[in-house]
Amino acid sequence: MKLLEQLVLTPGVPGREHRVRKLIQSQVKGLFDEVRTDALGSLICVRKARPKPRSGGGSPSKKKPLRVMLAAHMDQIGFMVRHIDDNGFLRVNAVGGFDTRNLFARLVSVCPDVNDPKKDLPGVMNPGGKPVHIASPEDRKKVPELEDLAIDLGLPAAQVKKKVKLGDMVVLQAPFQKVGQTVVSQCMDNRIACWVVIEAIKKLAKAKHHSCEVHCVFTVQEEVGLRGAGTAAYGIEPDVGVAIDTTLCCDTPGVPSELRVTEQGQGAALTVMDGASIADLSLLEEFESVAKKSKTPHQRSILPRGGTDAGAVQRAAAGARTFTLSCPTRYIHTVTEMVHQTDLNACRDLLAAYLAQA
Ligand SMILES: [Zn+2]
The missing domain is CATH 2.40.30.40 (Peptidase M42, domain 2)
Known part of the structure; x- marks a missing residue:
């Protein structure tokens, strides 16, 4: 939780993500084969495929690895x-x-x-x-x-x-605080996704082998219209794009249950659609099947309005299959954004499990 605390307490509004980028750079040493910053300021960290040697001792498969772009925005409102x-x-x-x-x-x-x-x-x-x-x-x-x-x-x-x-x-300005089974702070949107990506890659690195090539992009200017993700995806041209972000969790007083979007503590949210994109159906089902196999708590969700970086990645260059992995967050866009630890850990575990088999 120390890293998450550092992430939420480091200021970075759209176009001023410098300190967050520096903090992430210091935390990802050794996890990637290449780290660079693009023209808009997004931090792009590439981990190449590490295919298993073939059984019988042959050289690993020469098949072109699946190129997966993860997008976690660094900026805050x-x-x-x-x-x-x-x-x-x-x-x-x-x-x-x-x-x-x-x-x-x-x-x-x-x-x-x-x-x-x-x-x-x-x-x-x-x-x-x-x-x-x-x-x-x-x-x-x-x-x-x-x-x-x-x-x-x-x-x-x-x-x-x-x-x-x-x-x-x-x-x-607001503190980072454990509240019951949750953590509460400002800009959990979207520093929790930065945390989820870093921690999932740490898990993946421990497993030694994976077939996909992962491009982790800590994007800029999401809050003003998904600006950094689009240009980054244009350069990377991923096969698959996965945005990691917060989503509404309105299981709170004054909101009817059909409008709650997600339920706190019920696991990672698999976003079927939001205002900016419709999840690629095969990707949605793949994430769901990985969640079931790895016994990771998960729930489907639909966000009627608002979008994530997936919307920009999906439509960059000739397009990509995209999906959004969301973390249910109560009181979003306030300084008391509340995230259940079960949901946070589920997002990390599901992302790592997906990448391990992709
Ligand atoms: Zn966000």
Whole structure:
């Protein structure tokens, strides 16, 4: 869990994934034959096939290995500084979709240097307007728009203007915490997938032999429209693309059961379709059969709206068979994203088992 904690506490909004990329690079040493960063910033790590020697001692099969691209996005929803006013308050532009109902009274970090965490500035984000004691009854009912929110760094305006510039990354601040049988934090979407990919490859590496060639892509700018996955897939031209991501888990009060998408603790979610892609049927069935054989808890799911990197990989170049392996996540796109440890481990185990036989 130490690695997951490091991953969720490292800020990286779309276009500012530098620190996350550096952390992942430091964690994958020895697992891959080739590691490179593409023009958009996606980290591409290639593990070549390690075929079994033929029985009877012949040389391994010369058959071209299946090229599998895994896509786990590194970016998180966040903000960029849009304006610094004369009193030193910051206004922000969202990068990724926020529900502003979750943006009251938040601690934030403003990151003026994308490579240097020591220069990060703590701040608070609040809607402008009067406190509840003196607000009118109508004002109290209003949900603020993003334009109403301002960041206070607790510093004189001159100092703010010296330290902060337009375009600086801003992220919400929240701890990583074990809660019952779950782990809770900000940006479990999608650092859990980065964790799942790294841990699945560690498992695969222990098994020594596998027939497929794995291209693990830690993609950029997913939250603003699956941008990094598309260009990476165009270069790789995979036979099979597997996106690993979070999905809705609305088995919570106030949501009818037909809208829950997944159930917490019931295992890895095999996504039949979402707003960006329909899973290749043979891949979906292959994942399901591997899950059954390896006795890994799993559930099918359909996400009516929203999509994953699979949507971009499927349609890059001449196209690929794609599938999304999802981890059920309650309270998605808040700083209290909650993931059951059974589901997290099931995603890791199923991905490793799939790759071992692909
Ligand atoms: Zn995501």
